[in-house]
Amino acid sequence: MSPAPRSRNRPARPGFAARARRVKLLLFDVDGVLTDGRIYLQSWPDGTAQELKVFHSQDGAGLKLAREAGLRTGLITGRDSPATTRRAREAGMDFVSQKQPIKTPAYEQILREANLTDAEVAYMGDDLPDLPLLRRVGLAIAVANAVPEVKRAAHFVTRRRGGDGAVREAIEAILRARGVWEKVKERARA
Numbered sequence: 001m002s003p004a005p006r007s008r009n010r011p012a013r014p015g016f017a018a019r020a021r022r023v024k025l026l027l028f029d030v031d032g033v034l035t036d037g038r039i040y041l042q043s044w045p046d047g048t049a050q051e052l053k054v055f056h057s058q059d060g061a062g063l064k065l066a067r068e069a070g071l072r073t074g075l076i077t078g079r080d081s082p083a084t085t086r087r088a089r090e091a092g093m094d095f096v097s098q099k100q101p102i103k104t105p106a107y108e109q110i111l112r113e114a115n116l117t118d119a120e121v122a123y124m125g126d127d128l129p130d131l132p133l134l135r136r137v138g139l140a141i142a143v144a145n146a147v148p149e150v151k152r153a154a155h156f157v158t159r160r161r162g163g164d165g166a167v168r169e170a171i172e173a174i175l176r177a178r179g180v181w182e183k184v185k186e187r188a189r190a
Contacts, residue, residue, distance in 0.1 A: 013154075013155045013156070015155070016139075016155055016156055016173075016177060017177040019119075019122075019138050019139040019155055020122070020139055020173070020174045020177035020178060021177060021178050022119050022120055022138050022139075023071065023120060023121065023122045023138060023139050023174060023178075024071060024072065024114075024116055024120040024121070025071065025072045025073070025074065025094075025095075025110075025114055025116055025120060025121045025122070026066055026071055026072070026073045026074075026121075026122045026123075026124070026170075026171065026174070027073070027074050027075065027076060027095070027107070027110070027121060027122065027123045027124070027133070027137075028073070028074070028075045028076075028123070028124045028125075028167060029075070029076065029077060029123075029124065029125045029126060029127070029129075029130050030053075030075055030077035030079065030081075030084050031053075031077065031078075031079060032125075032126035032127055032143065032145075032146075032162040032163070033124050033125060033126050033143055033162045033163075033166065033167065034055055034056075034059060034075070034084075034087070034162070034163065034167060035053050035054055035055060035162065035163040036054065036161065036162055036163030036164065037126065037145075037162055037163065038054075039051065039053075039079075040052040040053070040054075051081055051082075051083060052083070053081060053083040053084065053087070054163065055087050055163070056163055056164055056165050056167075056168070058165040058168040059163075059165060059166070059167035059168050060087070060090065060091050061168060061188065062165075062167055062168030062169075062170075062171040062172065063091040063092070063093065063167065063171070064091065064092065064188070064189065065171060065172075065175065065184050065185065065188060066171045066174075066175070067092050068184050068187050068188075069175055069178070069180050069184045071174075072094040072095070072114060073091070073092070073093045073094060073095075074088075074093050074094050074095025074096060074097070074110060075088060075093060075095070075096055075097065075098075076095075076097045076100050076103045076106045076107060076110070076133070077097070077098050077099075077100065078099070078100055078101045078103075078129060079098065079099070080098040080099040081098065084096075084098060085098070094114075095110045095113070095114070097109070097110065101129070102129075103129060103130070103132065103133055104132050104133065107123075107133050107136070117138075118136045118137055118138055119137075119138035120138060121137045121138055121139070122137060122138065122139035122140075122141060122170075122174065123136075123137040123139075123140060123141070124141040124142070124143070124166075124167065124170055125140075125141075125142060125143075125146065125150055126142065126143045126145065126146040126147070126150060126162050127146065127147055127150060128147060128149060128150070130150055131149060131150065131153055134150060134153040134154060135153055139155055139156070139174070140153055140154045140155050140156075141154055141155065141156045141157075141158065141170045142154035142156075142157045142158070143157075143158050143160070143161055143162040143166040144157060144158050144159055144160055144161045144162075144166065145161040145162055146162075156170065156173060158170055
């Protein structure tokens, strides 16, 4: 069994591996986790604006590896974005809940649909709206550049920043704790 992963910010809290082994569903915030948190708006002469989001390819590969390992994935975000919808579809996410400024109702709906308990869910966040979920789930994960309150609530803090492969890092840590990383990485596909 691999030792618990360590973060530049602080080591994983005791019990990380046991928590990771119970996880059946990985949920993520979007802005600041799957992206670097910046929101690009391109203004057009007619007064409209178009949103642009940047996603890291290694995070997408990590999401596919999670699925290969039998884990379900999803996202809960406060914004509504066609780019997020497309990225979630490309990554094969099972649950996509957008336009959720308060995330708990969406989370509870996903729990019912997935027929899971809090202990079977990991959630990854970066900012204050993520705290209610981070405090409930079995495995709470924060990105390296999360606000201090989120880092304190987390069982694991990534070395990488949101939008820069942090999702992949977290998924790899979970798969290593479950003892399936070596097998799953051999089945990686683009």
